[in-house]
Amino acid sequence: MVEIKNLKKIYGERTVLDIPALEFGDGETAALAGANGSGKTTLLKILAGIIKESEGGFHIPGNVLYMPQSSYAFRGDTLRNITISGADKKEALELLEKLELSHLAGKKAKSLSGGELQRLSLCRVLSRKCGLLLLDEPTSACDAKGAELVINAIKDYQRECGCTVIMSTHSPLLAANAADRLIILNGGKVETDGTPGETLANPETQWAKSFVAGWKI
Template sequence: MKIHAFSKTYDGRTVLDFPGMELQPGKIYAVIGANGSGKSTFAKILAGVLKADRKDIHLETDCVGYMPQKNYAFRMTTKANILLNGRDVSRAEELMDAIQLRHLENKRADRLSGGETARMALARLMMKRYDVAILDEPTAAMDMETTSVSEDLIVRYVREMGCTLILVTHSLQQARRIADEVLYFHKGKLLECGSKEQVLYEPQLPETRQFLDFYGV
């Protein structure tokens, strides 16, 4: 599957200039970079939430799922929120068990904590199979234990469904743990892209090396 080239400009300033790339099914692509490097803009444009400068087709599929950075919990129970994205109750219960939300299934979702809301949103997205699933910092609000549980679920979802997952993350450790490929964004440009071993341990460009050094990789 191919992502076509696109760009995004705000008030004459280009915040993202993406050259395009091929995506392999069944792989996890971690998108890393400093704040303001264009990671979330990239995710939003691919998800169709934000429009790029030209209204071209950016992804060769319409079957794209997206979990935003700020997750919204609708004014209904946790279980009802998850079932918004599919009617399979046993699948919803299986996901709630896997992500440790079963005890909160009848609690109003808009009263969940930040980490619980993020887990609910993750389970809600995983109710369906998408060709491409995009997660924007899914574990940012979670503690270490639930992060680990969520990462296991993400990996299992990708392997079982055979979909492509794009994971925007601030955590290089997370990229190292679960990603197959890594995309490094710097000032709105895709600077490096390749296997995680190549990008995280043998970066080609000084900017990437500097970024990784800063985070102690």
């Protein structure tokens, strides 16, 4: 179980994250939503150990994998961009096939489109096993078909390794299709926390109601 207690991130005078208590069960898939600047990336980066919390703390069982909001490519071809993190060639080719990138295996990764690069970035992460998978807007550069491939790959991976998944998203599709739980952040605080179905149909607070209404457009 991932346990967060009294977690705060403060920049100067500004508290950008303030979470008194939050838990994620083993094997749970949670989506984090909220407007730009609501603290989604900050929370994921703290859990990934990339930035340090200002107050409080958290407990994570096992190892963590993190996919950043901006995708990047290493030098070399697309296949090497996966094997570089330790995967063998067979596993890497299977992942490329799953994300419909097989035809680009021998192409320079730096020449991929934004959506292709994001799917490659996911392949790199999913080539390893973990206890907690953190994904920062994993479908932000994808078209509808690409987003579907990403969602299915995340679901398959979670099923196979049984890890906990926390991902930020601006996509109702991702929240509704891939997550058991949808947490909406507002100004660094948890505004609502429930199932995607309940939250999308009947948000708990007035603020969440107007946020979700804008989301559906």
